[in-house]
Amino acid sequence: MPVITIVACFAPSVHGQGTRSSVTRDDRERWRTQSTQPFCCQREQFVVAGPELLALQLLPWYFNRHVADDATADLSLRSWHRNIQLGFEWDPNSFRTNMFDHPFHGNAFFNAARSNGYDFWESSSFTYAGSFIWEFFGENNRPAINDWAMTSIGGLTIGEALHRTAKMVRDNQATGARRTFLEFAGFLIDPVGGFSRALRGEMSRIGPNPPDRYPTISHTNGMVGFRSISKGRFPEAKQATAFGTVVFQYGDPYEDYAQPFDAFNLFLQFNTQEKVPIGQFQIAGVLFGNELYRSDNALHVFTIEQIFDYVNNQTYEVGGQSFGFTLRSRLKTSETMSVRTVLQPTANVMTGIVSEYFEILDRDYDFGSGFGFRAAASLNKSGFNLLRVGYLGAISHTLSGAAGNQVIQFVRATAQFPLRRPFGIGAEYILHMRDGYFRDFPDVHRRDSEYRVFLLLI
Amino acid sequence: MRKSAAIHLFIRSSALTGLLVFLFVPVGSPACAQDRGNPNWYAKVVPYFWFSNVDGIQVLGDFHLPVADTVLLPDIALRFETGRGRLRGLVHLFRSHRKGTAITTLISDPADSTEANYAFTWITADLLAAVQIGPFAKEHAVELYTGGRYVRHQQHLEFINNSNNAVSTTESWIDPVVGTRMFIELSSRFWTTISTDIAGFGVGSELTWSREGELGFRVINLVDLTVRYTHLQVQFDNENDGTGRYAWDGGVLQGWLFGVVLKF
Numbered sequence: 001m002p003v004i005t006i007v008a009c010f011a012p013s014v015h016g017q018g019t020r021s022s023v024t025r026d027d028r029e030r031w032r033t034q035s036t037q038p039f040c041c042q043r044e045q046f047v048v049a050g051p052e053l054l055a056l057q058l059l060p061w062y063f064n065r066h067v068a069d070d071a072t073a074d075l076s077l078r079s080w081h082r083n084i085q086l087g088f089e090w091d092p093n094s095f096r097t098n099m100f101d102h103p104f105h106g107n108a109f110f111n112a113a114r115s116n117g118y119d120f121w122e123s124s125s126f127t128y129a130g131s132f133i134w135e136f137f138g139e140n141n142r143p144a145i146n147d148w149a150m151t152s153i154g155g156l157t158i159g160e161a162l163h164r165t166a167k168m169v170r171d172n173q174a175t176g177a178r179r180t181f182l183e184f185a186g187f188l189i190d191p192v193g194g195f196s197r198a199l200r201g202e203m204s205r206i207g208p209n210p211p212d213r214y215p216t217i218s219h220t221n222g223m224v225g226f227r228s229i230s231k232g233r234f235p236e237a238k239q240a241t242a243f244g245t246v247v248f249q250y251g252d253p254y255e256d257y258a259q260p261f262d263a264f265n266l267f268l269q270f271n272t273q274e275k276v277p278i279g280q281f282q283i284a285g286v287l288f289g290n291e292l293y294r295s296d297n298a299l300h301v302f303t304i305e306q307i308f309d310y311v312n313n314q315t316y317e318v319g320g321q322s323f324g325f326t327l328r329s330r331l332k333t334s335e336t337m338s339v340r341t342v343l344q345p346t347a348n349v350m351t352g353i354v355s356e357y358f359e360i361l362d363r364d365y366d367f368g369s370g371f372g373f374r375a376a377a378s379l380n381k382s383g384f385n386l387l388r389v390g391y392l393g394a395i396s397h398t399l400s401g402a403a404g405n406q407v408i409q410f411v412r413a414t415a416q417f418p419l420r421r422p423f424g425i426g427a428e429y430i431l432h433m434r435d436g437y438f439r440d441f442p443d444v445h446r447r448d449s450e451y452r453v454f455l456l457l458i
Numbered sequence: 459m460r461k462s463a464a465i466h467l468f469i470r471s472s473a474l475t476g477l478l479v480f481l482f483v484p485v486g487s488p489a490c491a492q493d494r495g496n497p498n499w500y501a502k503v504v505p506y507f508w509f510s511n512v513d514g515i516q517v518l519g520d521f522h523l524p525v526a527d528t529v530l531l532p533d534i535a536l537r538f539e540t541g542r543g544r545l546r547g548l549v550h551l552f553r554s555h556r557k558g559t560a561i562t563t564l565i566s567d568p569a570d571s572t573e574a575n576y577a578f579t580w581i582t583a584d585l586l587a588a589v590q591i592g593p594f595a596k597e598h599a600v601e602l603y604t605g606g607r608y609v610r611h612q613q614h615l616e617f618i619n620n621s622n623n624a625v626s627t628t629e630s631w632i633d634p635v636v637g638t639r640m641f642i643e644l645s646s647r648f649w650t651t652i653s654t655d656i657a658g659f660g661v662g663s664e665l666t667w668s669r670e671g672e673l674g675f676r677v678i679n680l681v682d683l684t685v686r687y688t689h690l691q692v693q694f695d696n697e698n699d700g701t702g703r704y705a706w707d708g709g710v711l712q713g714w715l716f717g718v719v720l721k722f
Contacts, residue, residue: 044645046644046645084714085511086511087511087513087689087710087712087713088689088710088712089513119597119598121597121598121600121640121642122597122598122642122643122644124640124642124652125640125642125644125650125652128650128652128671129650129671129673132671132687145669145689145691148669149669152652287592288591288592304591323638347636347656349654349656369656369665369667370665397664397665397693399665399667399691399693399708400708403693403707
């Protein structure tokens with residue numbers, strides 16, 4: 001799926017640049033109703049979304065039961081009764097499974113509704129319900145509360161981001177090989193949405209594109225380079241490795257907040273010779289926004305953002321779902337230069353942090369909940385980030401794992417210089433700090449540094 | 459076809475048709491308008507019959523007591539809600555009582571274990587104020603809420619092999635609560651709410667974390683039927699020494715609630 005995401009991130013940037021426009025609910029209604037062969041949907045289509053949600057339960061179960069021969073897929077009335085009776089527990093799955101794979105499963109539940117006319121909030125209920133049903137009735141082991149949380153909250157974050165990205169890629173006016181390619185790309189990004197289009201015959205139908213197909217602005221950039229990171233617990237991993245990142249900005253968080261995720265940022269990092277190839281995946285989408293102050297030289301907005309975090313490398317594992325209460329400021333210092341700042345207290349609904357003292361089956365991390373704070377400032381010249389500093393701190397009280405509190409802090413400083421477009425170069429320093437204060441075990445204090453040099457693709 | 463079979467078929471098909479019409483044909487007026495920023499005062503009362511389950515390790519003085527009931531026991535709960543415009547006031551009451559037998563171990567000497575009967579009651583009472591954020595929409599509402607949660611635990615232990623030896627304790631505390639709740643109108647008859655909150659922060663409990671999901675069905679405009687699942691996890695330690703210590707390490711209260719929403 002991440003490979004799909006990287007394709008998607010590059011594809012829309014070609015089309016996505018454009019002048020700012022605002023699309024109203026009326027525009028969407030007009031597009032839906034006035035097309036000669038209207039595209040989905042003039043109203044919510046539960047008769048399609050419901051069976052799709054059911055199919056998304058049955059297909060993984062069928063695969064687990066008859067292909068993977070997984071014992072957890074042996075279902076019976078007795079196993080259902082047992083699950084209903086016992087209720088939730090915390091499961092021992094690996095960090096990647098719980099913090100990355102489950103949210104992607106939730107994304108499918110979300111898009112079963114989103115691709116059939118339901119809006120963001122309505123679709124979120126399908127995600128919660130889909131995950132709940134799977135936990136109680138899709139497997140014979142006891143339902144896991146962490147799975148419900150990660151699949152539902154993470155699923156709607158990823159789901160909305162991929163739904164909007166796929167919408168940019170698909171072109172209802174394209175024909176021939178280009179149409180085939182774009183529909184295929186859209187299907188890879190948002191398979192359930194693609195399936196819904198196929199059911200309705202929209203994959204080959206020619207017609208107008210939705211008025212909100214593109215955000216007001218979008219851009220994609222990437223990095224390729226080398227990183228040096230402190231040696232962790234995984235002997236197969238190397239200290240110096242290559243890496244690549246993709247950053248996709250959809251909409252403008254300073255201006256676009258009429259609907260949830262009118263603006264979001266997607267960050268994806270690949271590492272080589274690491275314990276896992278996907279080292280980092282983050283999505284932050286604006287749920288609500290309100291302009292606080294605007295003048296010729298300054299803009300301050302308050303936004304509530306939904307954040308999905310996943311960091312998995314040899315020195316640390318951190319991931320989770322959080323909500324940020326954000327003060328964004330844009331200060332113009334000259335015609336071409338500006339300073340942007342972000343101050344963001346966060347409520348961390350669920351966080352997974354690597355732990356020295358909790359190892360059960362595949363699990364080597366604590367689940368916790370708590371609060372955090374993010375701050376960032378960047379110096380921009382003509383839209384290009386020359387300098388950027390950032391801080392993230394969070395305290396997580398263990399809900400499942402080694403009892404106690406863990407404090408994580410990241411400090412990041414980046415310098416970038418534009419060369420001949422589309423290239424630039426840059427260097428980055430990241431300091432990771434983790435302090436564990438455990439009730440039954442000695443405290444842990446880790447300091448790990450990471451250095452990066454990279455070629456920037458703007 | 460025999461006459462009785464025909465009548466039977468007619469009754470069954472009529473019942474099925476009636477059920478389908480009842481389930482899927484929209485009710486006349488907009489429902490749950492109270493959840494959409496109604497400028498007028500409204501109130502809801504929801505009595506629940508609920509099947510609760512308690513899980514966790516309890517510390518009573520020098521005793522470790524695993525309360526791991528795997529039996530859902532019927533109990534009562536009540537929710538009251540009133541509001542106007544963007545503002546809401548919420549009261550939640552939950553009670554769960556159970557009796558059981560468990561093997562207790564001494565913390566000071568884990569090899570020393572004894573069988574004991576216990577009678578445990580867990581009561582929570584929430585008093586919350588909520589504000590709806592974002593635009594008023596037809597189909598959904600998002601609220602942030604805050605307030606207090608009163609928690610009371612009563613435990614009575616009787617050691618089976620020593621009838622003279624019993625331990626009783628009552629512990630209560632108040633947690634500050636912050637959370638969010640989302641209401642979604644799925645159709646003219648079905649609606650759902652999802653809520654989560656975090657409480658405690660060391661004031662009462664170390665941390666309490668809850669999640670709830672509810673599916674409602676509108677029978678008539680003033681009466682809904684609802685099924686709800688609630689999951690509440692508590693970490694608490696009164697940090698007293700000796701026999702006065704009371705603690706829960708990951709104590710979970712969860713279960714299914716079946717209720718009737720009465721709207722005024």
